[in-house]
Amino acid sequence: MKPLELAFIIFLSIGAIQGLIYGIILWFNKNPNKTANQFLAAILFFFSYRLVVEILKLFGLGYYDVFYHIFLEFNWIYGALIYFFVKAYTSPQFKLRINRDWIHFLPVCAEFLWSNFIKTQNFYWDGTRESLSWLGYWGYVVWMQYPTQYVITAALVIIYIRKSEQIIRTKDFETYEIIEHKTKWISRILSILKWYAFIILAVVLIDYLFFDYAFNRSYHYPILIGMALITYWLGLEGFNKKQDIIIEYKTILDDKDRIQLQSIAKKLRRAMVEDKTFKNQELTLKTLSESIDEKSYLVTKCLNLIFKQKFNDFVNTYRINELKLLLNAPENSNYTLLSLAFEAGFNSKASFNRAVKKLTGKSPSHLKP
Known part of the structure; x- marks a missing residue:
């Protein structure tokens, strides 16, 4: 052979x-x-x-x-x-x-x-x-x-x-x-x-x-x-x-539950977009729920079923988007990435790095324009 x-x-x-x-x-x-x-x-x-x-x-x-x-x-x-x-x-x-x-x-x-x-x-x-x-x-x-x-x-x-x-x-x-x-x-x-x-x-x-x-x-x-x-x-x-x-x-919702959660979702979007509640570095599920006058368990249910996100990921998504806007603003060119991250609502370098990696799959430096 x-x-x-x-x-x-x-x-x-x-x-x-x-x-x-x-x-x-x-x-x-x-x-x-x-x-x-x-x-x-x-x-x-x-x-x-x-x-x-x-x-x-x-x-x-x-x-x-x-x-x-x-x-x-x-x-x-x-x-x-x-x-x-x-x-x-x-x-x-x-x-x-x-x-x-x-x-x-x-x-x-x-x-x-x-x-x-x-x-x-x-x-x-x-x-x-x-x-x-x-x-x-x-x-x-x-x-x-x-x-x-x-x-x-x-x-x-x-x-x-x-x-x-x-x-x-x-x-x-x-x-x-x-x-x-x-x-x-x-x-x-x-x-x-x-x-x-x-x-x-x-x-x-x-x-x-x-x-x-x-x-x-x-x-x-x-x-x-x-x-x-x-x-x-x-x-x-x-x-x-x-x-x-x-x-x-999936959790199958009846019409009553769906209408209720959609109403809470509107309140959450308004709190994030108009009030920029995410900038509060000490923001918790409890304080967010209180700010929109809803019970915490209903807010959690809304985040899971409507937004398909957990509380931290939901808030950090808005913080990262805000950070991108801050980085693109010419008047912020002299500020460091971390200082602008704090401005967007992050309260530590570790939590910032962890959130960016999880939600974008990239390092924080990739956020820079």
Whole structure:
């Protein structure tokens, strides 16, 4: 065996083993994301299976021997599993309903049956076209001499990833909403898998159209290396995020409560915009509530449900906006950033730095014009 092939086998083996290990951990992990993690584990199992098949082929197994009839194709299941992984992760109490969701697994069932049919043609093949039926002959040609498997696999992955991205983009549902920053890792996974599918699609089509579908190992290796890397990375991401909660339930308000909280919200905006109450360095929830003649618990409820902010973040948002105005005023050019921060209502350097970092994601120096 050549050194390059040996290195290739070792690399694929690492990806396959890691995929199996992470898959087992995710499958048996008991947490609120159990169903989603099991779909992710299934993706890892099928990726690992594919890598193992390729490894055995490098040892000469699977080419028209007993293993040829055992190693069946399951490539058309990836897209559906990706879709249900995202759906389960972003939908509380998700359950796979066979009576409705079975259609998504129809492609892999068709692939399984067709693959079996094509492989059984070897029992009848005697080297002549006449030894096979019309369907057997042309089925074999389409399956083995055209890039049918790869094109349909890539197309299904791309289609289902687009459906999954639509779920992530929706964010706001009737009784809950998706926490955007906690879905970035899922978006990364979808993006990588989508571009990987596009690359495979481009490679096999170029090979078929311009090189008579030679599909030699020179670029077969990079494709499988990519799958090994994705398998390892996918398992690692899933393992690290296996307990993340990315949804937040909404509090359903009746009309009376909604009208009451909207009235309080108007008072709060007036206190901030017109009275500039936020400039009070000693401002507390109690003093703010008293200034608008409302009970503290109602103000807290209004901040949480109407403004989607806690008290400190709500007040500091206005302070930061005020600071930006002060920094842009020519008459304040001789004042330091910290002195103007105190003028805007902050009462310490530490609280100022902390608030700016939390609400803007940047350091205070980025506020300067």
